[in-house]
Amino acid sequence: MEHERKGNADSDEKVVVDNAGLGNSRGGVAATSEEERLSHQAHVGGEAGPSGRALSDSPENVITVDRTGLQKELEHLHGQVPGKEEETPLAKHLKTLIKFRGGPITLAEYMKEVLTNPSDGFYMNRDVFGTKGDFVTSPDISQMFGELLGIWAVVLWQQMGQPREVNLVELGPGRGALMADLMRGTAQFGAFTSALRVHLVEVSPALRDLQSKKLQCQEPGPRPSASGRDTDAGPSVSGISGVPVTWHSSLEDVPRGPMIAIGHEFLDALPVHQFQRTELGWCERLVDVAPDWSQRHLRLVLSKGPTVAAKVYLKKRLETLSIVEQKNNPVIEVCPGAVDLAKELSKRIGEDGGGALLIDYGDDKLAGDSLQAIKEHKFVDLLHAPGTADLSAWVDFAAVKTAAAESGADVQSYGPITQTQLLAQLGINTRVEKLLETATEEEAEALEQAYLRLVGDQPGDEKAGTPPGMGAKYKAVVIAKKAQGPPFPFT
Numbered sequence: 001m002e003h004e005r006k007g008n009a010d011s012d013e014k015v016v017v018d019n020a021g022l023g024n025s026r027g028g029v030a031a032t033s034e035e036e037r038l039s040h041q042a043h044v045g046g047e048a049g050p051s052g053r054a055l056s057d058s059p060e061n062v063i064t065v066d067r068t069g070l071q072k073e074l075e076h077l078h079g080q081v082p083g084k085e086e087e088t089p090l091a092k093h094l095k096t097l098i099k100f101r102g103g104p105i106t107l108a109e110y111m112k113e114v115l116t117n118p119s120d121g122f123y124m125n126r127d128v129f130g131t132k133g134d135f136v137t138s139p140d141i142s143q144m145f146g147e148l149l150g151i152w153a154v155v156l157w158q159q160m161g162q163p164r165e166v167n168l169v170e171l172g173p174g175r176g177a178l179m180a181d182l183m184r185g186t187a188q189f190g191a192f193t194s195a196l197r198v199h200l201v202e203v204s205p206a207l208r209d210l211q212s213k214k215l216q217c218q219e220p221g222p223r224p225s226a227s228g229r230d231t232d233a234g235p236s237v238s239g240i241s242g243v244p245v246t247w248h249s250s251l252e253d254v255p256r257g258p259m260i261a262i263g264h265e266f267l268d269a270l271p272v273h274q275f276q277r278t279e280l281g282w283c284e285r286l287v288d289v290a291p292d293w294s295q296r297h298l299r300l301v302l303s304k305g306p307t308v309a310a311k312v313y314l315k316k317r318l319e320t321l322s323i324v325e326q327k328n329n330p331v332i333e334v335c336p337g338a339v340d341l342a343k344e345l346s347k348r349i350g351e352d353g354g355g356a357l358l359i360d361y362g363d364d365k366l367a368g369d370s371l372q373a374i375k376e377h378k379f380v381d382l383l384h385a386p387g388t389a390d391l392s393a394w395v396d397f398a399a400v401k402t403a404a405a406e407s408g409a410d411v412q413s414y415g416p417i418t419q420t421q422l423l424a425q426l427g428i429n430t431r432v433e434k435l436l437e438t439a440t441e442e443e444a445e446a447l448e449q450a451y452l453r454l455v456g457d458q459p460g461d462e463k464a465g466t467p468p469g470m471g472a473k474y475k476a477v478v479i480a481k482k483a484q485g486p487p488f489p490f491t
């Protein structure tokens with residue numbers, strides 16, 4: 001998600017807090033490298049919380065954090081909430097869930113509930129995108145983004161041997177802007193357009209409606225069924241190019257056949273587990289009910305020892321790391337959903353042909369401690385008013401590529417390359433020049449700004465209101481059928 005950097009307090013005073021105030025790992029910084037991430041260490045222990053009360057009698061160990069340089073932020077976060085924080089419906093639900101379970105839930109479970117709980121999840125009931133929403137994404141910044149990905153799709157379709165029918169799958173289409181621009185941009189390629197069967201993988205009823213409108217379908221997006229799987233609603237037809245459009249709750253529900261898949265900012269919304277190295281081994285960060293005296297309803301705690309998730313997911317990730325990498329990462333994030341998705345995409349692509357383009361903020365390596373919460377374009381505490389802020393995590397593209405390789409499917413992964421490289425190779429410069437030919441002065445200025453945001457690498461300036469460039473932070477990976485050869489522009 002595109003957002004501005006939040007200034008860090010430059011004080012090096014150490015602040016030990018109870019986890020009721022544990023914020024996102026970047027402390028509100030949209031880090032572009034390990035070095036930029038805030039250094040902090042979490043300790044297992046029973047130190048006193050801000051109120052002076054001992055925390056050692058907690059069923060799990062409370063995380064205490066050296067929040068070097070973050071005192072201002074913490075004061076800011078707490079200072080705004082006199083007394084107990086307002087309890088959102090989702091906070092209430094989570095507290096009940098934790099009490100019912102008889103113990104804390106994993107961060108991955110928390111993230112899933114926060115984003116996609118059917119009644120109160122962040123994505124489920126409203127439009128969260130754009131300048132009036134919580135964050136802005138590339139398809140909203142400029143039509144050029146979807147148009148250029150359309151070129152990528154046409155070239156891949158040609159490389160696939162121009163199948164007469166191809167499933168164009170978008171994972172997590174948000175407002176539907178990317179697909180609408182892709183359809184408009186490729187309408188001139190008649191054979192491609194008539195081969196297309198569009199399949200949108202989307203869990204949010206509210207966003208399905210927005211997507212349906214954007215694609216000029218007659219009916220609103222069909223409701224996901226109570227079980228989470230879709231009823232057999234027939235396809236709608238897009239008024240943009242007459243292409244059939246069908247919605248699904250998961251990739252597994254999309255019919256088999258040659259496939260071109262696009263996932264833009266989808267992987268970063270999939271739930272992550274966080275593990276922390278302690279003297280007891282790798283413990284897991286969990287979400288528990290906060291004590292009555294805390295201003296918060298929820299708090300982060302550490303498991304007493306390695307959890308099932310640590311033994312399964314973390315163990316697997318550690319196997320691919322060098323000793324140095326393990327040492328340099330006191331906190332490790334693992335996203336089982338991204339691994340499963342990469343395997344499912346690989347299996348389908350290997351057997352049916354095609355490719356998947358995954359674009360996200362992330363790197364070709366382990367994601368340390370990156371989970372962050374954003375509300376109205378500002379970073380907030382991870383546990384703040386659950387359901388009202390977006391949660392997302394840096395994508396570990398190395399793990400995605402390993403999953404594709406380990407699937408045993410006839411596929412090859414390519415990249416990551418930066419968004420700058422991807423869009424440049426797809427012809428963004430030529431496209432800008434073409435659009436500038438007929439643009440008014442105002443339009444020309446907007447175009448230039450959009451271009452800079454998409455491909456630039458400039459830091460943001462909060463005071464001047466200029467957001468950072470997304471060109472280097474965002475990366476693209478393709479998983480494609482081996483026999484097709486390297487996909488453009490990964491040649």
Ligand SMILES: C[S@@+](CC[C@H](N)C(=O)[O-])C[C@H]1O[C@@H](n2cnc3c(N)ncnc32)[C@H](O)[C@@H]1O
Pocket residue numbers: 115116123129137138139140171172173174175201202203204207249250263264265266269270
């Ligand atoms: C960060 S938004 C990205 C939206 C869009 N691709 C864009 O770039 O503007 C994530 C999207 O994935 C959807 N989503 C999140 N988790 C999902 C899941 N588990 N299954 C299907 N869709 C999901 C959200 O509703 C939303 O449409």
